[in-house]
Every structure is written in C-alpha cells, then in structure tokens.
Amino acid sequence: MPTAKIIWYKGATYHITTRGNHRNDIFKDEEDFQVYLTQVEGNLTYYNYLNYKLIAYCLMDNHVHLIIKTYEEPLTRFMRRLNSIYTRYFNKKYNYIGHLFQAKYFAELVEDDKQMLETSRYIHLNPVRANMVERPEEYKWSSYSMFIGEIPERLINSEMILNYFNNKDKDKLYKEFVECKIRNKEQGDELDSYSS
Numbered sequence: 097m098p099t100a101k102i103i104w105y106k107g108a109t110y111h112i113t114t115r116g117n118h119r120n121d122i123f124k125d126e127e128d129f130q131v132y133l134t135q136v137e138g139n140l141t142y143y144n145y146l147n148y149k150l151i152a153y154c155l156m157d158n159h160v161h162l163i164i165k166t167y168e169e170p171l172t173r174f175m176r177r178l179n180s181i182y183t184r185y186f187n188k189k190y191n192y193i194g195h196l197f198q199a200k201y202f203a204e205l206v207e208d209d210k211q212m213l214e215t216s217r218y219i220h221l222n223p224v225r226a227n228m229v230e231r232p233e234e235y236k237w238s239s240y241s242m243f244i245g246e247i248p249e250r251l252i253n254s255e256m257i258l259n260y261f262n263n264k265d266k267d268k269l270y271k272e273f274v275e276c277k278i279r280n281k282e283q284g285d286e287l288d289s290y291s292s
Contacts, residue, residue, distance in 0.1 A: 102203045104170040109206040111215045115159040115198040129237045135181050148174050149253045154219040155237040161219035217274045244271040
C-alpha cells in the first residue's frame with residue numbers, strides 16, 4: 097500500500113512515527129539507541145540547526161516518536177537521511193538484509209497549541225503505556241527528563257512547548273500536565289487517548 101503524501105510548508109511541525117518492519121525491533125541494545133540519537137544530532141548539525149528543530153522524542157524498541165519543526169527544508173530530507181544512515185549502521189552490525197523500517201514513516205501535521213501539548217504528552221507516556229516503567233522520567237530514551245529539568249537539555253528545544261506555561265516553574269507545570277494523565281488512568285481512564 098503506498099504511503100500518503102506528506103503536506104509540507106515552511107514552519108510546519110510534525111509528529112513523526114517510524115516503525116520497524118513487521119513491528120520488529122529497530123533497537124536491540126543501548127548502543128543502538130545511542131547511535132540513533134547521535135544520527136539525529138548529526139542530521140541537525142548537517143542542516144546547521146536552521147532548517148529543523150527537534151522538540152521532543154521517545155525511542156521505543158520497535159518504533160520512534162519525534163516532534164520536529166521544519167523551516168526552509170521539507171521533512172522528507174531530514175527523515176530520508178536519518179533512516180538511511182541508521183539502516184546502514186543496523187544492517188552492518190547485525191548482518192541484516194531487507195527493509196529495517198515499515199514503509200517510510202508516518203507524519204501527522206501538528207496544527208495548533210493544544211495538539212502540540214497533547215502530542216508531547218502522548219509520546220512521553222509511551223513507555224508507561226507499554227508497561228516498561230511506572231513513571232515517564234524513569235525511561236532513558238525519551239526527552240521527558242530534559243523537559244522536567246532532571247537532566248541537561250541536549251538535542252531538543254523544550255521551550256517550544258514549555259513556553260505554553262506562563263510561569264517561572266514551567267518544568268513543574270509540564271510535569272503536572274503529563275502526570276495527571278497517569279493519575280486519571282489509575283482512576284479508570286485510558287492513557288491512549290489524546291484528550292485531557
């Protein structure tokens with residue numbers, strides 16, 4: 097089945113999901129996660145940090161969530177280069193032949209502030225939904241700990257989301273925003289929903 101054409105315009109922001117082919121793992125050890133993040137950083141450097149901004153991410157064993165804002169270049173250039181370089185690394189390391197990723201990738205246009213906030217919460221809660229951790233800050237391969245100030249910020253531009261909170265304690269308010277979803281789940285609500 098052909099993938100849908102991605103609508104792009106200058107300044108567009110996307111929630112990108114890239115999955116392993118047949119939902120197979122694309123990260124098998126810690127080195128793989130680190131190499132992928134290094135390639136993301138390499139891509140940002142390659143494009144001089146001017147054409148793309150990484151806002152948030154969560155790397156799971158068999159898929160990746162990214163929120164990326166584009167400027168002068170379409171998203172396809174960034175993702176094509178990233179997936180191509182990582183595929184070469186993976187294929188060489190594991191002597192793997194065939195498609196590493198399922199299709200190209202899925203990109204959903206983030207159209208407003210509410211959707212941006214909900215999408216960031218959704219991806220940061222991914223490891224909790226998958227029962228890998230109880231709290232999102234326990235998961236190493238997500239930008240959440242940077243958002244809440246537990247570790248120094250690297251690669252991401254958390255201010256693009258934290259600025260929605262008009263307060264000097266933006267990181268605490270964001271933590272409350274994300275973790276209220278966990279409390280709601282404990283009261284019977286579903287974590288899968290984007291709605292608050």
